[in-house]
Amino acid sequence: MESNKNVMSRRKFVELFGAAASATALSSLMTGCGSTRASGSGTGSSASGTADTITFAQGSDPRGLDPAYVDDGESAKIMANIYETLLKYDKSSCDVKPGLAKSYEVSDDGLTYTLHLQEGVKFHDGTDFDADAVKKSIERQLEGNRNDDMPYASFVFGTASEGNGVSTVEAIDSTTVKITLVAASTPFLKNLAMSLASPIVSPTAVEKAGGNVNESPCGTGPYTFVSWTKSQNIVLKANDSYWDSDNAPKTPNIIFKFISENASRVTALNNGEADIIDGIDDSVVDTITSAGNSLYDEDGMNINYMAFNTQSDTFKTPEARKAFAKAVDVDEMVKSLYGDYAGVASSIMPLWMAPYDKDVTQTSFDKDAAKSELAALGITSVKCITYSNARPYNTKGGQALAEAVQGYLKDVGVDVSIDTYDWTTYKTKVQTEAYDICFYGWVGDNGDPDNFMNLLSDSNVSMNVARFDDADYKALIAQGVATPDGDARDDIYLQCEKMAADKQPWLLISHSKNLAGYSPKVKDFVIHPTGVVWLWGATKEA
Amino acid sequence: MAKYVVKRILQSILVLLGVSIIVFLIMRVFSSDPAPVVLGEHATTEAMEAWRESNGLNDPIIVQYFNFLGGALTGDLGTSYYTHTAVTQEIMSRFPATIELALVAIIIAAVLGVVLGVVSAVHKGSFVDGFSMILALVGVSMPIFWLGILLIILFAGVLHVLPSGGRIDPLLQPVGGTGFYLLDTLLSGDFEAFGNALQHIILPAVALSMYSMAIITRMTRSSMLDTLNEDYVRTARAKGLPEGRVTKHHALRNAMLPVTTVIGLQLGSLLGGAMLTETVFAWPGIGKYTVECILKSDFPVVQGVVLLIGVIFVIINLVVDIIYAYLDPRIKYSKEEG
Numbered sequence: 001m002e003s004n005k006n007v008m009s010r011r012k013f014v015e016l017f018g019a020a021a022s023a024t025a026l027s028s029l030m031t032g033c034g035s036t037r038a039s040g041s042g043t044g045s046s047a048s049g050t051a052d053t054i055t056f057a058q059g060s061d062p063r064g065l066d067p068a069y070v071d072d073g074e075s076a077k078i079m080a081n082i083y084e085t086l087l088k089y090d091k092s093s094c095d096v097k098p099g100l101a102k103s104y105e106v107s108d109d110g111l112t113y114t115l116h117l118q119e120g121v122k123f124h125d126g127t128d129f130d131a132d133a134v135k136k137s138i139e140r141q142l143e144g145n146r147n148d149d150m151p152y153a154s155f156v157f158g159t160a161s162e163g164n165g166v167s168t169v170e171a172i173d174s175t176t177v178k179i180t181l182v183a184a185s186t187p188f189l190k191n192l193a194m195s196l197a198s199p200i201v202s203p204t205a206v207e208k209a210g211g212n213v214n215e216s217p218c219g220t221g222p223y224t225f226v227s228w229t230k231s232q233n234i235v236l237k238a239n240d241s242y243w244d245s246d247n248a249p250k251t252p253n254i255i256f257k258f259i260s261e262n263a264s265r266v267t268a269l270n271n272g273e274a275d276i277i278d279g280i281d282d283s284v285v286d287t288i289t290s291a292g293n294s295l296y297d298e299d300g301m302n303i304n305y306m307a308f309n310t311q312s313d314t315f316k317t318p319e320a321r322k323a324f325a326k327a328v329d330v331d332e333m334v335k336s337l338y339g340d341y342a343g344v345a346s347s348i349m350p351l352w353m354a355p356y357d358k359d360v361t362q363t364s365f366d367k368d369a370a371k372s373e374l375a376a377l378g379i380t381s382v383k384c385i386t387y388s389n390a391r392p393y394n395t396k397g398g399q400a401l402a403e404a405v406q407g408y409l410k411d412v413g414v415d416v417s418i419d420t421y422d423w424t425t426y427k428t429k430v431q432t433e434a435y436d437i438c439f440y441g442w443v444g445d446n447g448d449p450d451n452f453m454n455l456l457s458d459s460n461v462s463m464n465v466a467r468f469d470d471a472d473y474k475a476l477i478a479q480g481v482a483t484p485d486g487d488a489r490d491d492i493y494l495q496c497e498k499m500a501a502d503k504q505p506w507l508l509i510s511h512s513k514n515l516a517g518y519s520p521k522v523k524d525f526v527i528h529p530t531g532v533v534w535l536w537g538a539t540k541e542a
Numbered sequence: 543m544a545k546y547v548v549k550r551i552l553q554s555i556l557v558l559l560g561v562s563i564i565v566f567l568i569m570r571v572f573s574s575d576p577a578p579v580v581l582g583e584h585a586t587t588e589a590m591e592a593w594r595e596s597n598g599l600n601d602p603i604i605v606q607y608f609n610f611l612g613g614a615l616t617g618d619l620g621t622s623y624y625t626h627t628a629v630t631q632e633i634m635s636r637f638p639a640t641i642e643l644a645l646v647a648i649i650i651a652a653v654l655g656v657v658l659g660v661v662s663a664v665h666k667g668s669f670v671d672g673f674s675m676i677l678a679l680v681g682v683s684m685p686i687f688w689l690g691i692l693l694i695i696l697f698a699g700v701l702h703v704l705p706s707g708g709r710i711d712p713l714l715q716p717v718g719g720t721g722f723y724l725l726d727t728l729l730s731g732d733f734e735a736f737g738n739a740l741q742h743i744i745l746p747a748v749a750l751s752m753y754s755m756a757i758i759t760r761m762t763r764s765s766m767l768d769t770l771n772e773d774y775v776r777t778a779r780a781k782g783l784p785e786g787r788v789t790k791h792h793a794l795r796n797a798m799l800p801v802t803t804v805i806g807l808q809l810g811s812l813l814g815g816a817m818l819t820e821t822v823f824a825w826p827g828i829g830k831y832t833v834e835c836i837l838k839s840d841f842p843v844v845q846g847v848v849l850l851i852g853v854i855f856v857i858i859n860l861v862v863d864i865i866y867a868y869l870d871p872r873i874k875y876s877k878e879e880g
Contacts, residue, residue, distance in 0.1 A: 214627070227717075231636055232826040233715075235712055235713070253713070255712045258826075259707055259708075259824040261821060261824070264706060264822060267706040270699060271706050273708070424574045424837060425574035427575075428575045428578060431587075459586075460585075460587060462578060462583075462585075
């Protein structure tokens, strides 16, 4: 009896397994094959003939949505539509204008900033935006309250104990805030407009979330947070009670989709599953445009460069560095690698940022001079380290760039050995490895010249990979930080540019353009030079 | 049988300990320092050192391992360095997507693999047999990511009949539930969302199933050919039973035993090996997420995911072995034989 019972069970098992498998697979296949509806974005439309939804596809999830706890561009793009800052950038530059602060005054000594706040503004959770909220939003990132996981707090608000940044924040009355700095800092105004650390967060929401609103963002911006499905999407909806009627959101829903593969992102755009995509390079431009979509290409705020290790025996003198630089035809290399989507760098700062570059010239290509000078200096081999990944300032990756330079140097009798690492490992290698040259780059944070020029004065070697240590240069940088915007400040950075060109700690290569693909149905979105996207003015034809 | 199960469970625990040690050491030895990634471009050397200290990365490696193991045994896999979210939460928000994809893929692979294998064996040397074997060869040989790209280009890029990636239209996304979208949408009666989720899963599931289908086809064919030559099958034919009945009731049932094992192992592989498919199809599963975390040296997440996949793989193996023993009364194990 026992045996028979077992046999029946085994039969049942096999039959049930087969039946279930067949039924599910067949239903999957039949339904799938019979269907002709592909998922699209913005399928609904409003009475005005515009779509209800705009979908923006980017490469990955944001790190989080609390401006105090993130440092990545993917987070900044989304947060820029949820939060607002006291001051905000102009659409196409980093000039600042009133934001949540309708006006401001800076004291003559540059230490006190008095900000007059907009009235009648509410956070998405219904609480009031006022001076007390500003005070709490900033104070949680100041020394004492700050923790290791606030990557931009020291950059934006400084470190008082080290003699820079914010000393106190006072709520004078409900609409007036006074911020006092330890030392005068002109970049502070631009810092207040950044999408990282600076956005004002609802103190009530922060308290409710236990100190970190990474997954429950709450600002005053044109869009409110609806949901975040990890690795898939974030959904925002228009803030119906948004205070600024001139900038009220025009499209009811915004979806940020996360598609890591560039090719898949392009297919999503061409298949109508995304309306705007970013993070692309020139290799997909034809695929985008041939499908009837449009290309957005504007100058970015970045620099792509090769650094000489100025502490190495090989390149400790400017003469050696200049001899090497003469061997590389930068114009030809940039054109060959990046086509029309990067410009040759004639200054450290992007050309659009300021007038500081006009009188600066870099070392010119001169193969014969390079050959004789390098031979005279006895330079026959050079150790190079580089990164493998594509970077925002170098869409071809560091290895392609290093190999191009290697080719030029071979022509003048110098052997360049290349070690390549993934970006994460590379960040450590530039601090620990003994190298003669390395490839690096920088994406600006706030559009202030100090943000680019101080890279060569930073004591942190992962920022200053050339290990350039020049007392005169450092003095100029310190002077520039404390000098108010104007001709005198411009002149300081012009001197920095000239000094950098003369002493050649870097071989400047290119400034990359910000590229994005978008459906021609989408109008009036803004991709700011800082890399964030502003979608409240955007519309899409239904 | 009970002794056998206990013995297998003890072996499984040893395997999991081995997995935990290996993944822990690999992450510590071969991964880069997470501090620069976590703290960002502006971090000073001092800040990075302080961060390493506060996260226990300066402790002796044996201490770090036992801290990890102690946490894992109590269900605490730590917190992601990068997002500051609990690892279990990060995993659980993505794991249903991986399971759903793997289940649909294994169903496609099992059904097609068994059917093709049986037909090939019964009609050995025929056109169908040749076709099945070529399909199996292609399935084994073709890289998944390449097949995935071809499917996307054809069905999304050219024909525009299926979405190129993702799991569901964001505005149709089910809220709450089990995390299995096909099930959740069906249970809630939202057939538009169900259809949408089904459309999204077809291409990744087909791509993911190809390799397993090829393996199952080959195994079924081989097993069926062996079984069809057994004496009892000849006896069944000699008794005058119809060929269909002989194939279905006498040959197939016995031929399925090794195939069942293969299907189980393939399911384990699919759960842990869908990284490429998930990346190509922007499928929000654990595989794609793990790759991202490896690149960021997010140790707690990678350790957690690998340990979880190890647990699942070991459990599936255990279950398959037990089912195998249960299905085949002839199987005896050393202790029981004694």
